[in-house]
Amino acid sequence: MNQSSPGTGTGHGTGPDPTPTPPRRSxxxxxxxxxxxxxxxxxxxxxxxxxxxxxxxxxxxxxxxxxxxxxxxxxxxxxMAIDLKLPDPGSLHRDEAGRMLVTHFLDMWEENEVLTALLRVGATNQAGAERMRGIFADQLLPLARRVCPDPEQAPVRAALVSSQLLGLALTRYVLRFPPAVALAPQEVVAWLAPTVQRYLTAPHPA
Amino acid sequence: MNQSSPGTGTGHGTGPDPTPTPPRRSxxxxxxxxxxxxxxxxxxxxxxxxxxxxxxxxxxxxxxxxxxxxxxxxxxxxxMAIDLKLPDPGSLHRDEAGRMLVTHFLDMWEENEVLTALLRVGATNQAGAERMRGIFADQLLPLARRVCPDPEQAPVRAALVSSQLLGLALTRYVLRFPPAVALAPQEVVAWLAPTVQRYLTAPHPA
DNA sequence: CCTGTTGGTCAACGCTTGTTGGCAACATTA
DNA sequence: TAATGTTGCCAACAAGCGTTGACCAACAGG
The missing domain is CATH 1.10.10.60 (Homeodomain-like)
Structure with a gap:
């Protein structure tokens, strides 16, 4: 349900704890x-x-x-601390980036209400918008840089991808347009994956 | 129910007043x-x-x-009373619907802060979301019904178009992702028009 | 003149908000 | 045992909110 528990938590698998917080009764x-x-x-x-x-x-x-x-x-x-858990950019095939991205985002939004909260707050709150910008700049941009043909176009392409993915989230989870809510996940993927793929890898249309 | 300002009009209306309101000093x-x-x-x-x-x-x-x-x-x-001023569905060519829609929406959003207000409010306010649903159901759906191949699919296709158009508005005018803000209008049209066109007229991908 | 309507200001009401400080119960250590 | 820090509840604060009603200035028609 929640996404990160404070205190002892996350085991000791890889690397030192960034914040060595002792467990508290509270x-x-x-x-x-x-x-x-x-x-x-x-x-x-x-x-x-x-x-x-x-x-x-x-x-x-x-x-x-x-x-x-x-x-x-x-x-x-x-x-609102959140990790999109995007896969390692090196480990995905260039031709499947679109489908993979849409599928992954859909999973994240369906299971996690933090993203809906962040979108709601980002629409009215300065700090929320800032946080949203940071998340997509830090987590989506690197992926676009690896996948798209000219790295210099990565910001534009990442923004285009964001516009489609966030637009889906907006109509489906926030505004709740009935047809957008009724769509089965696989239908969403079938419609949106080609769009995202084109934004990432197609040649510049101008 | 109309949004044109009473008193000194902007001079566009040559038709008769739908609501014959007598002018008031206030x-x-x-x-x-x-x-x-x-x-x-x-x-x-x-x-x-x-x-x-x-x-x-x-x-x-x-x-x-x-x-x-x-x-x-x-x-x-x-x-928040607003008219998207979409053109008569009968008067547009099926192959240019995508480009026309993106261009038109971009113009509307650039000149009119009502839409940004509505999007901001719709994200947090029940009545705002309701209003937004109504606008797109009343004004975008009829157009989709005329343009898309199977009228039964019109709601889904209109919702998909909404997701892309509202997603652009969200990233460009509300969250203000820098690359989305920096895009020139003609670039936006070049990138988004094919997407919208596909959502409207392409065969169902599943 | 008087009278009624309209456009506008002022001060206040009741309520909710974020935030604070005091105080009791408990756990830990000496 | 006493001392100390932690956890939690309670009551209250100042500020801001939407909203209301009393009151005044201008005008219109007799």
Whole structure:
């Protein structure tokens, strides 16, 4: 359900912990707050997701949110940390990048409400838009740089891909256009994969 | 229900008034309120665009807003009435529908901040999303019905077109991804027109 | 003149918001 | 045991919100 638990968490497999945080007794409360925050931000956006409502959902006192995350912006920043988990750009075939991207994004959006929350907030909140820009610049751009023919065009092509993928997310998960909601995942892939593939690898149309 | 400003019109209307409203002395104030509301809704979204801020921009008292538009929802409804001004579906060639649609939408969005406001509000506000659904159902769907091969597929195809057009608007006018902002209009058309054309007229890919 | 309607300002109401500080219960260590 | 830090709840604060009603200035028709 949640996407990263604080404290002991993630085992010890590869590399040292970037933040060696000792486990705290309040870890359960902390994650409860983050889960509730993601849910409320996704459902209501930044302004209407009140700290009181989030606290009530997490079944704790509103003042705890302040203690653990400082203020509302801090809570938002903590709740919206996200990794798109895009595959290693070196390990994918150039001709299947489109289909793979659409499939992967669809999976991520279906299972994870953080992305919907981020899109909702990004539409009205300065910090949310900034975060969204950062995510796509850091995680989608490198992939485009490896796949598209001329690396200099990578930013434009990544932006075009973003426009189609985020547009789908907008109509399907936020605005909920009935036909967009009703589409089966495989149909979405069948329609959108060629578009994304063209944005990535087709020659510049001008 | 109409969006043209009362009082000093922009001179485009040669037809008869659909709603024969007698001119009032307060018409200037009413349009000032609507203009300020559109500007604030576009910049801040529904919640953060306060009636007080809108009134200050219109240089009148907040209570006037209540007097003329009832409440905040009424003001929003009055400010967001919009006509996409899509051309008569019968008068366009099937092969140029894609290019024509992208060009037309780009023009509308560049000149009109109402659309940006509507998109911002639709992302967080129930009524905004509803309005957005209505607009595209009433204005884009009929066009798709005339252009696409099987009228039964029109809703899906219109939704796909919406996803690409709204996705462009989202990345370019709301999230402001730098590469999406930097694209020249003709480049946008060159990239997106084939996509929209395919969504409208290509055979079902599954 | 008086009277009624319209356009507009002012001050305030009730409510919700983010945020704060105090206080009790518990855990840990000395 | 006492001392200390952590976890949590409670009550309250100042500020801002949408909204309301009293009040004043101008005009119109008799």
């Amino acid at each position: 870890d359960a409360t902390r994650t409860a707050i983050l889960d509730a925050a993601r849910e409320r931000f996704a459902a209501d956006g930044y302004e209407r997701a009140t700290i009181r409502a989030i606290a009530k959902h997490a079944r704790i006192d509103p003042s705890m949110v302040m203690r653990y995350y400082g203020n509302k912006e801090g809570l938002f920043a903590a709740a | 018409d200037a104030t009413r349009t000032a309120i609507l203009d300020a509301a559109r500007e604030r809704f576009a910049a801040d979204g529904y919640e953060r665009a306060t009636i007080r801020a809108i009134a200050k921009h219109a240089r009148i008292d907040p209570s006037m807003v209540m007097r003329y538009y009832g409440n905040k929802e009424g003001l929003f409804a009055a400010a």
